[in-house]
Amino acid sequence: MNSHNKKTEHYFTKPGVANIGLTKEDIKTSFLEKLFYSLGRIPVVATKNDFYTSLALTVRDRVFRKYVKSLEQYAEEDARGVAYLSAEYLPGPHLGNNLLNLEIVEETREALAEFNLDLDELLKEEVEPGLGNGGLGRLASCYMDSLATLGIPSIAYGIRYEFGIFKQEIQDGWQVESTDKWLQKGNTWEIVRPEISFEVKFGGHTEHSRDGNYKLHIEWIPDSEIKGTAYDTPILGYQSNSITLRLWKAEATESFDFAAYNLGEYYRAVEKKMRSENITKVLYPNDENLSGKELRLKQQYFFVCCSLQDIIRLHLLQGRKLETLHEKFTIQLNDTHPSIAVAELMRLLLDVHQMGWEEAWKVTKSTFAYTNHTLLPEALEKWPVNLLRNLLPRHLELIYEINSRFITEIREHDFTGEQISRMSLIDDRGEPTIRMAHLATVGSYKVNGVSALHSGLLKEEVLKDFAQLWPEKFTNVTNGITHRRFLAVSNPRLAGLISEKIGKEWLTNLDKLKGLESFANDEYFRRKWMEVKLENKKNLAAQIKELTGIEINPEMLIDVQVKRIHEYKRQHLKVLHILSLYMQIKKDGQKDIPPTAFIFAGKAAPGYFMAKRIIKLITAVGDFINNDPEVNETLKVIFLPNFSVKLAQHVYPGADLSEQISMAGKEASGTGNMKFALNGALTVGTLDGANVEIREEVGEENFFLFGLTTEEVAERKKAGYHPYKIYSENEKLKRVVDFLLSEELTKGNTELFRSIYDNLLNQDPYLLLQDYQSYVDQMENVYEIWQDSQKWAQMSIINVANMGKFSSDRSIKDYCEKIWKVKAVKA
Numbered sequence: 001m002n003s004h005n006k007k008t009e010h011y012f013t014k015p016g017v018a019n020i021g022l023t024k025e026d027i028k029t030s031f032l033e034k035l036f037y038s039l040g041r042i043p044v045v046a047t048k049n050d051f052y053t054s055l056a057l058t059v060r061d062r063v064f065r066k067y068v069k070s071l072e073q074y075a076e077e078d079a080r081g082v083a084y085l086s087a088e089y090l091p092g093p094h095l096g097n098n099l100l101n102l103e104i105v106e107e108t109r110e111a112l113a114e115f116n117l118d119l120d121e122l123l124k125e126e127v128e129p130g131l132g133n134g135g136l137g138r139l140a141s142c143y144m145d146s147l148a149t150l151g152i153p154s155i156a157y158g159i160r161y162e163f164g165i166f167k168q169e170i171q172d173g174w175q176v177e178s179t180d181k182w183l184q185k186g187n188t189w190e191i192v193r194p195e196i197s198f199e200v201k202f203g204g205h206t207e208h209s210r211d212g213n214y215k216l217h218i219e220w221i222p223d224s225e226i227k228g229t230a231y232d233t234p235i236l237g238y239q240s241n242s243i244t245l246r247l248w249k250a251e252a253t254e255s256f257d258f259a260a261y262n263l264g265e266y267y268r269a270v271e272k273k274m275r276s277e278n279i280t281k282v283l284y285p286n287d288e289n290l291s292g293k294e295l296r297l298k299q300q301y302f303f304v305c306c307s308l309q310d311i312i313r314l315h316l317l318q319g320r321k322l323e324t325l326h327e328k329f330t331i332q333l334n335d336t337h338p339s340i341a342v343a344e345l346m347r348l349l350l351d352v353h354q355m356g357w358e359e360a361w362k363v364t365k366s367t368f369a370y371t372n373h374t375l376l377p378e379a380l381e382k383w384p385v386n387l388l389r390n391l392l393p394r395h396l397e398l399i400y401e402i403n404s405r406f407i408t409e410i411r412e413h414d415f416t417g418e419q420i421s422r423m424s425l426i427d428d429r430g431e432p433t434i435r436m437a438h439l440a441t442v443g444s445y446k447v448n449g450v451s452a453l454h455s456g457l458l459k460e461e462v463l464k465d466f467a468q469l470w471p472e473k474f475t476n477v478t479n480g481i482t483h484r485r486f487l488a489v490s491n492p493r494l495a496g497l498i499s500e501k502i503g504k505e506w507l508t509n510l511d512k513l514k515g516l517e518s519f520a521n522d523e524y525f526r527r528k529w530m531e532v533k534l535e536n537k538k539n540l541a542a543q544i545k546e547l548t549g550i551e552i553n554p555e556m557l558i559d560v561q562v563k564r565i566h567e568y569k570r571q572h573l574k575v576l577h578i579l580s581l582y583m584q585i586k587k588d589g590q591k592d593i594p595p596t597a598f599i600f601a602g603k604a605a606p607g608y609f610m611a612k613r614i615i616k617l618i619t620a621v622g623d624f625i626n627n628d629p630e631v632n633e634t635l636k637v638i639f640l641p642n643f644s645v646k647l648a649q650h651v652y653p654g655a656d657l658s659e660q661i662s663m664a665g666k667e668a669s670g671t672g673n674m675k676f677a678l679n680g681a682l683t684v685g686t687l688d689g690a691n692v693e694i695r696e697e698v699g700e701e702n703f704f705l706f707g708l709t710t711e712e713v714a715e716r717k718k719a720g721y722h723p724y725k726i727y728s729e730n731e732k733l734k735r736v737v738d739f740l741l742s743e744e745l746t747k748g749n750t751e752l753f754r755s756i757y758d759n760l761l762n763q764d765p766y767l768l769l770q771d772y773q774s775y776v777d778q779m780e781n782v783y784e785i786w787q788d789s790q791k792w793a794q795m796s797i798i799n800v801a802n803m804g805k806f807s808s809d810r811s812i813k814d815y816c817e818k819i820w821k822v823k824a825v826k827a
């Protein structure tokens, strides 16, 4: 897509230009060359990080060979392409994944061994880019992997945050945050493109004037301007193409420095420069009240503005007219974070490129497609009108105009006044705000949810009026994960066993896993399967020891809940269950509970009081149980600090049981659920998000279901929910909940968990007490089956065999067919 020269010469990709061979000898030679000539180091003084960097540079050359070839190809075929706009990416470490995709893992391992270096040790050196909060950013990165592997012409845009998601430490059982200095040792994988940079304006006012032909001209006179510069990371697919991840970094414009310098105000200029660069300084943790956070809106507009200018540049470079933008590009909005793009594209087309309104609007709403990721009302973005007026005055005018034309249009349909005010882009009950999901919906040709359940609820609840107006605009694309990173790279033992049995085709076609199903009844294979799991559990146990000092017996049932900490995800329901087991052992003298290690990990938004308290609850219960000799042979409770992709890659392969216990109707899809199941964990879960589809695929007899359904939740709440009544009528539940205030658990600080206790007994908005008994009962069933390891192995194999649907390759193919109408370019 990158060149206007249709007959690109295959000059740079001719072999023999550089040493980019894939044999062990080639890798050895390159590795030393990088150490000497790129780093100026000799082995005796080289640090582990020097070796890591030499290896990363060695691999990067080989990635670039594929990358330039892909770029040539995309340019040559001049195909329709995708621009993916996401404020977050969570790629995880690149090195291991690139080695797999180049198919040189073993060659590299052997090459390094000849220098007495261990590949696994060097892989550990990589610091991952934490440019996302969790699921949403990880999804974007899974999609990059599949776009590249499938050869879809595409470019992904985002923000190069200097500090990613905060680093989490646990001190005295509490979460403590510190900055994530991921760039401290440099970033081998990115290339800065100082010549790809765009100006971005903020503030000021607009001036309307008419020219000699009475044509309206609108000029935006900003009061500040900054510059965004592109930093590119090639994302390599498996055995195939590569695409660009282009992240924007904010910098001061030269002109400003210059003007101030002349006035002798050097320090004022430098200060301005520092303030401009603040825009891409830090990623905001989600779940916090972001509305009104000016810097966050600046970040969103900043990256959207740079990305759209870049897309227009690429389009015009090919000698095309802007009127055909939507024919050559489709732009996917990953949630509402980039939704100001609708107004920005209108501004660029109208004010900068002089297009008329009708034409510009047609191009705009044929270009964008929008993915909704949440039904949580507090997470639906709304920006105060006043903030927009100060920061983006021209965009506010455009949004008013889009809204007024939209309202005129729907007045012609049979919508009630109430519906019309519900659908308006402007919410003027209280302080006027812009509903960004409505802007995205009105300005897009397709809107999708991320699981069958979620897409249904989107049409029935959050966007129901829009679904009535434009039923054909709404669709579903169930999320997926890249099985290459989350099985082949992170679980080489299981990947090896699978390939031994059914060959390697699953790497590019996950449906092939179905071939495993016939071995689910093979006793020998089951034993092999469980041996692999045990090895992975040993590896996880070693990680646990390293990170927390706590030792667990790898033979224990490893029961895992890792994800962001949020009340709707109900980590505290898991805690209630653990306490119920504790009571059974201590108070009821029950002896036959299978030894279980309960593993938690996940970050809480720094401003989310309850989530932070839930972490303290988990660690307090851990402290208490792990130090009680009467129970600690049977129960262990562990909180792993600083959950990240890197840590996740150790956790999923080592899990026996996957906890997916959110209140039905709250988790849009989940992807952790897929990663666990793909690694052979069985799921205990509610009918929420993609759990529904996982259960459908693996069969209800291979899934531990509990809890109310979405409809039952709604009915229950409508009928009046009284958690106190449930508590007082269930003796065993009562003693567990009361324990939250006990001297023993709180070490005398009995008010410590009062907020959780009160919340559960008075509101319990996520129905923990309602679902408690059903959960505890289903866990009994889990334990019964766990005792029968042959049965467990069988269920585990069947789960993995039916994970085909959850490959992000399938998701991307769905996007291509249902939404983008984009075709692959042959690798």
Ligand SMILES: *Cc1c(COP(=O)(O)O)cnc(C)c1O
Pocket: 133, 134, 135, 138, 562, 563, 564, 643, 644, 645, 648, 669, 670, 671, 672, 673, 675
């Ligand atoms: C997959 C993943 C998530 C999402 O987990 P859910 O269980 O779907 O909420 C979050 N963080 C990381 C690091 C992940 O890899």
